[in-house]
Amino acid sequence: MTPRTILYTGKGGVGKTSVATATALACANSGLRTVVMSTDPAHSLSDSLGEQLGSKPREVVPNLFAQEVQANEEMERHWSSVQSWLTELLSDRGLERITAEELTVPPGFDELFALLQIKEHHDSGDYDVVIVDCAPTGETLRLLSFPDVAKWWIDKVFPWEKRLISAARPVAKAFLDIPLPDKAVYDEIERLVGNLVSMNDILRDHTHTSVRLVMTPDRMVINEAMRTFTYLNLYGYLTDAVVVNRLFPEELDGGYFEGWRATQQEHLTAVRESFEPVPVLTAPYFDEEVIGPAMLAKLGTEVFDESSEPSAVLFDTLIQDISIDGDEATLLLSLPFVEKGDIGLNKIGLEVVVRVGDQKRTIMLPSSLAGFKPQGAKVENGRLRVDFKRAEKTAEAVA
Ligand SMILES: Nc1ncnc2c1ncn2[C@@H]1O[C@H](COP(=O)(O)OP(=O)(O)OP(=O)(O)O)[C@@H](O)[C@H]1O
Numbered sequence: 001m002t003p004r005t006i007l008y009t010g011k012g013g014v015g016k017t018s019v020a021t022a023t024a025l026a027c028a029n030s031g032l033r034t035v036v037m038s039t040d041p042a043h044s045l046s047d048s049l050g051e052q053l054g055s056k057p058r059e060v061v062p063n064l065f066a067q068e069v070q071a072n073e074e075m076e077r078h079w080s081s082v083q084s085w086l087t088e089l090l091s092d093r094g095l096e097r098i099t100a101e102e103l104t105v106p107p108g109f110d111e112l113f114a115l116l117q118i119k120e121h122h123d124s125g126d127y128d129v130v131i132v133d134c135a136p137t138g139e140t141l142r143l144l145s146f147p148d149v150a151k152w153w154i155d156k157v158f159p160w161e162k163r164l165i166s167a168a169r170p171v172a173k174a175f176l177d178i179p180l181p182d183k184a185v186y187d188e189i190e191r192l193v194g195n196l197v198s199m200n201d202i203l204r205d206h207t208h209t210s211v212r213l214v215m216t217p218d219r220m221v222i223n224e225a226m227r228t229f230t231y232l233n234l235y236g237y238l239t240d241a242v243v244v245n246r247l248f249p250e251e252l253d254g255g256y257f258e259g260w261r262a263t264q265q266e267h268l269t270a271v272r273e274s275f276e277p278v279p280v281l282t283a284p285y286f287d288e289e290v291i292g293p294a295m296l297a298k299l300g301t302e303v304f305d306e307s308s309e310p311s312a313v314l315f316d317t318l319i320q321d322i323s324i325d326g327d328e329a330t331l332l333l334s335l336p337f338v339e340k341g342d343i344g345l346n347k348i349g350l351e352v353v354v355r356v357g358d359q360k361r362t363i364m365l366p367s368s369l370a371g372f373k374p375q376g377a378k379v380e381n382g383r384l385r386v387d388f389k390r391a392e393k394t395a396e397a398v399a
């Protein structure tokens with residue numbers, strides 16, 4: 001059976017590890033065999049559970065397995081032939097061996113190898129639920145988008161390159177003073193790309209895999225989460241819930257934090273407006289740190305209830321769709337409330353604010369749309385459609 005896979009991400013320090021671990025514990029307590037793993041090289045899963053963990057999954061409470069994936073071990077398993085070949089190549093070019101070795105691992109690859117553990121858990125059939133505590137936003141996203149590139153590479157470039165090199169090998173050896181990659185290097189790259197392609201299938205399987213965005217009710221954190229949401233939609237990854245963590249409780253009204261609480265409530269409303277219909281789950285700011293199973297269980301009870309089972313796919317559609325075709329781009333938004341009405345449109349930088357009747361929606365555009373201007377918006381087949389045109393072209397057309 002395909003395991004349910006949930007990836008938690010969000011800005012640094014918002015509570016990703018805590019919410020991920022609390023979800024895993026709640027799943028385990030409901031009888032599901034669950035593994036929670038962190039791929040962030042700066043692990044804090046051990047701290048969260050209050051137990052020292054290793055790179056292999058270990059059962060910490062009944063049904064709950066936890067692991068801190070070690071990037072260097074994964075690298076050794078997946079990349080060592082390529083690494084020695086590149087090291088040789090670069091040190092032949094006069095680089096110090098140690099520098100050369102550093103350069104053989106592209107940035108972000110360590111987490112990428114760590115993420116391959118997801119595939120191993122899928123292949124093993126050992127778990128009903130796989131929960132992943134990812135590195136902060138940007139990093140993970142870049143990596144998540146990688147399988148597409150890898151797939152393109154293996155389909156288009158790799159077969160040719162491989163054939164060319166093997167045909168030209170004797171000649172190249174005689175004329176070039178570079179060490180040519182041998183079969184082990186190719187095999188390793190081929191295996192890696194194959195793994196990435198299967199990862200792609202796992203991550204985009206909307207019936208089993210979803211991302212949850214964790215945030216605190218702070219303006220900058222929310223903006224970042226909205227950007228992430230746009231990118232996730234763009235790459236075809238399903239976000240099935242967002243979690244607003246560390247909300248000041250009502251008891252604080254009348255005291256020093258009253259103003260803060262009011263601001264947080266405004267931000268919470270903004271979150272609902274920006275992510276609806278994706279469910280918005282919440283957790284209060286506790287009066288102590290969330291460490292160890294008892295506090296994690298408490299956090300789990302706050303985040304989830306009968307209408308939001310921790311392991312369920314809480315929402316199952318991609319609500320944003322952006323397509324870019326030359327100088328034109330279209331944004332489609334499926335909103336539950338969208339009706340025909342007055343539509344207002346405003347773009348400041350990459351932020352687009354759309355008003356339909358008395359509803360307001362803010363969307364963070366991907367940076368590839370920086371030079372585009374909105375042309376108009378309409379409701380079409382129950383979806384809001386916004387058309388964009390590249391700015392220079394618009395100016396030309398006017399001139
Ligand atoms: N709702 C909460 N109430 C009180 N303390 C919390 C809450 N959520 C998280 N914490 C505490 O805040 C700290 C940071 O949380 P956590 O490690 O889960 O964040 P993170 O997003 O994983 O951070 P990083 O980006 O460093 O990985 C921890 O000490 C945790 O115990």
Ligand SMILES: [Mg+2]
Pocket residue numbers: 016017018040044133
């Ligand atoms: Mg963390």
